[in-house]
Amino acid sequence: MIHSLGLDIGGANLKISYVSSDEKKIKYKKIITRYFPIWRRGKNRLLPTLRETLSYLPFKKYDIIAVTMTAELSDIYFDKKEGVNHILDTLVKIFPEDAIKVLNVRGELLPVDDARRKYIEVASANWYATGWFTSKLAKNAIIIDIGSTTTSIIVVHNGIVYAKGLNDLEKLRYGELVYTGALRTNLAAIVHEVPYKDEMIPISSEYFAQSADINLILGNISEEQYIVDTPDGRGTSYEECLARIARVICGDLNILTEEDIIEIAKYIYNQQVKQVIKGLERLIRNITFNIKEYKAYLAGIGGSFLGREALEKVGFKNIYELERYIGYDASAALPSYALAVMGIEYYKKGV
Amino acid sequence: MIHSLGLDIGGANLKISYVSSDEKKIKYKKIITRYFPIWRRGKNRLLPTLRETLSYLPFKKYDIIAVTMTAELSDIYFDKKEGVNHILDTLVKIFPEDAIKVLNVRGELLPVDDARRKYIEVASANWYATGWFTSKLAKNAIIIDIGSTTTSIIVVHNGIVYAKGLNDLEKLRYGELVYTGALRTNLAAIVHEVPYKDEMIPISSEYFAQSADINLILGNISEEQYIVDTPDGRGTSYEECLARIARVICGDLNILTEEDIIEIAKYIYNQQVKQVIKGLERLIRNITFNIKEYKAYLAGIGGSFLGREALEKVGFKNIYELERYIGYDASAALPSYALAVMGIEYYKKGV
Numbered sequence: 001m002i003h004s005l006g007l008d009i010g011g012a013n014l015k016i017s018y019v020s021s022d023e024k025k026i027k028y029k030k031i032i033t034r035y036f037p038i039w040r041r042g043k044n045r046l047l048p049t050l051r052e053t054l055s056y057l058p059f060k061k062y063d064i065i066a067v068t069m070t071a072e073l074s075d076i077y078f079d080k081k082e083g084v085n086h087i088l089d090t091l092v093k094i095f096p097e098d099a100i101k102v103l104n105v106r107g108e109l110l111p112v113d114d115a116r117r118k119y120i121e122v123a124s125a126n127w128y129a130t131g132w133f134t135s136k137l138a139k140n141a142i143i144i145d146i147g148s149t150t151t152s153i154i155v156v157h158n159g160i161v162y163a164k165g166l167n168d169l170e171k172l173r174y175g176e177l178v179y180t181g182a183l184r185t186n187l188a189a190i191v192h193e194v195p196y197k198d199e200m201i202p203i204s205s206e207y208f209a210q211s212a213d214i215n216l217i218l219g220n221i222s223e224e225q226y227i228v229d230t231p232d233g234r235g236t237s238y239e240e241c242l243a244r245i246a247r248v249i250c251g252d253l254n255i256l257t258e259e260d261i262i263e264i265a266k267y268i269y270n271q272q273v274k275q276v277i278k279g280l281e282r283l284i285r286n287i288t289f290n291i292k293e294y295k296a297y298l299a300g301i302g303g304s305f306l307g308r309e310a311l312e313k314v315g316f317k318n319i320y321e322l323e324r325y326i327g328y329d330a331s332a333a334l335p336s337y338a339l340a341v342m343g344i345e346y347y348k349k350g351v
Numbered sequence: 352m353i354h355s356l357g358l359d360i361g362g363a364n365l366k367i368s369y370v371s372s373d374e375k376k377i378k379y380k381k382i383i384t385r386y387f388p389i390w391r392r393g394k395n396r397l398l399p400t401l402r403e404t405l406s407y408l409p410f411k412k413y414d415i416i417a418v419t420m421t422a423e424l425s426d427i428y429f430d431k432k433e434g435v436n437h438i439l440d441t442l443v444k445i446f447p448e449d450a451i452k453v454l455n456v457r458g459e460l461l462p463v464d465d466a467r468r469k470y471i472e473v474a475s476a477n478w479y480a481t482g483w484f485t486s487k488l489a490k491n492a493i494i495i496d497i498g499s500t501t502t503s504i505i506v507v508h509n510g511i512v513y514a515k516g517l518n519d520l521e522k523l524r525y526g527e528l529v530y531t532g533a534l535r536t537n538l539a540a541i542v543h544e545v546p547y548k549d550e551m552i553p554i555s556s557e558y559f560a561q562s563a564d565i566n567l568i569l570g571n572i573s574e575e576q577y578i579v580d581t582p583d584g585r586g587t588s589y590e591e592c593l594a595r596i597a598r599v600i601c602g603d604l605n606i607l608t609e610e611d612i613i614e615i616a617k618y619i620y621n622q623q624v625k626q627v628i629k630g631l632e633r634l635i636r637n638i639t640f641n642i643k644e645y646k647a648y649l650a651g652i653g654g655s656f657l658g659r660e661a662l663e664k665v666g667f668k669n670i671y672e673l674e675r676y677i678g679y680d681a682s683a684a685l686p687s688y689a690l691a692v693m694g695i696e697y698y699k700k701g702v
Contacts, residue, residue: 075583168601189556205540232426250519
């Protein structure tokens with residue numbers, strides 16, 4: 001049996017997937033997503049939080065720990081170099097250094113020393129694991145992974161992960177990364193105005209409400225799926241979400257009706273779908289093959305609604321939810337799960 | 352001698368103006384602006400912070416304390432009713448209740464009991480004081496007051512404050528309030544994309560940088576004027592502002608050059624000017640007289656750059672900076688200063 005851990009150290013969430021497998025197939029898996037906004041909790045909390053989260057796993061010994069990260073972009077670090085090094089410093093305090101392998105943007109699993117030297121190519125490489133996993137499902141495919149904060153769009157072409165951008169800046173440029181997510185996106189970063197009483201009203205620029213408020217009101221997510229902090233520190237009930245959205249035009253529940261707020265929520269949701277569509281269009285503009293004929297997969301907490309709507313509107317026809325194959329937990333934490341599986345393949349080849 | 356205090360309890364700043372005046376004219380004034388983000392410090396810090404700030408004034412006895420507020424909109428309060436009441440609860444612990452008068456949206460100074468009952472009309476009434484002060488300068492005028500967070504546009508017509516909107520929601524609707532400011536505005540709430548290497552790149556939706564970073568880079572404000580918290584908790588040096596702006600497209604100072612970032616800053620600044628212009632156009636659309644011929648005044652920390660550019664582009668010709676008449680401190684804290692002066696007039700009439 002091979003015991004593999006996949007770690008995705010994100011800026012907002014820690015995602016940990018444990019997979020054990022014999023020579024033929026996966027025998028057991030356990031996935032944990034832990035909300036950990038590193039810029040708020042502080043980088044020194046990373047070590048104890050990781051330790052505590054790992055304690056929830058039923059197994060303590062791993063043959064390989066495959067790691068990817070996006071937390072290095074957080075402004076708790078001055079630059080990516082500081083971020084990558086601090087995250088690796090933390091991991092070597094928990095795991096034997098030899099067992100840690102760090103994913104880079106070409107799909108290689110690097111030893112820690114190498115990863116430190118090549119910090120630019122291990123920064124925000126998590127999308128590669130998602131693409132690699134998708135390539136096991138179809139020779140030609142596209143996958144949209146919509147998490148709490150961001151949307152990744154990855155193409156598989158002739159069995160190979162096909163990416164134009166190799167860092168976040170390039171990915172924004174080529175439509176492979178859209179900085180919009182199902183939970184944490186500030187509504188003021190999605191729209192500048194909203195409908196109210198038959199006209200468009202400019203909105204407040206404060207962080208009064210986020211995409212989770214919209215998605216809860218519209219029934220796209222449940223209260224259990226609202227796993228991030230609320231902007232006002234209040235709860236995640238239907239009424240509290242309504243109140244946050246009302247404040248976006250400086251209103252409250254004494255001034256706006258439920259219907260007013262639902263109309264605003266629907267408008268903002270549609271604009272967020274358009275953000276994903278714009279990303280898809282940007283991506284399609286830069287490739288020559290007819291990707292709309294490819295199989296399209298959905299992952300992440302926002303895949304089944306935001307991702308599906310965007311793909312359908314752009315003209316994709318064969319759309320599949322990854323959840324059906326690997327379960328909701330693995331789909332919602334896809335890069336970490338994909339990486340744990342990748343770790344098993346790597347370990348098999350190595351021995 | 353009459354001793355008057357004007358208090359503007361904002362969501363991000365406490366502004367306190369002390370004015371003493373004899374029968375004829377103002378003899379002494381002292382203005383204090385104290386950064387106090389109530390949603391971060393907590394509402395229980397309001398009382399000690401106010402007490403401490405007042406201790407910097409050389410005089411301790413006031414005949415009248417004229418009060419206005421916008422902090423009631425902060426999401427530290429569930430709704431405006433809770434906010435207004437908590438702010439008034441705090442003030443009666445410091446001052447004799449009889450001396451406190453609360454401004455409403457019709458320019459009346461209400462006793463505390465009345466203000467509690469009429470909480471909707473004392474909420475965010477600070478613009479009235481600004482308008483009233485402007486009406487002392489010209490019979491027909493417009494004033495743009497651009498603070499750290501918001502832009503107020505107030506019209507004086509035939510000597511009277513002429514406002515279509517009586518609360519923040521209506522003011523957004525009529526262009527009298529634009530939710531953009533010189534220091535605290537999230538850049539992701541101003542633009543969705545920025546220029547980089549001859550094309551437009553979509554940006555991150557995180558709170559990575561704010562308008563103060565842009566304005567410092569472009570020389571519109573000095574480091575001393577950067578009085579608000581930075582998004583990343585780092586300093587306000589030129590280089591630290593550059594780094595924050597770079598992060599908006601997921602870059603850092605190893606990836607982007609100073610020239611790249613200055614180009615981005617200029618673009619975002621121009622888009623912010625456009626936000627103010629849109630507000631002005633919205634306002635002009637709703638009035639029948641030819642306001643472009645009116646005298647135009649600038650106030651607030653952003654008046655002299657953002658406000659001036661917007662007014663000039665819309666076609667105003669007679670533009671004056673209030674700073675020249677009342678000094679920078681009073682202009683930057685205008686509602687509180689105007690209110691202190693209004694308090695003196697009120698007190699004179701009363702006795």
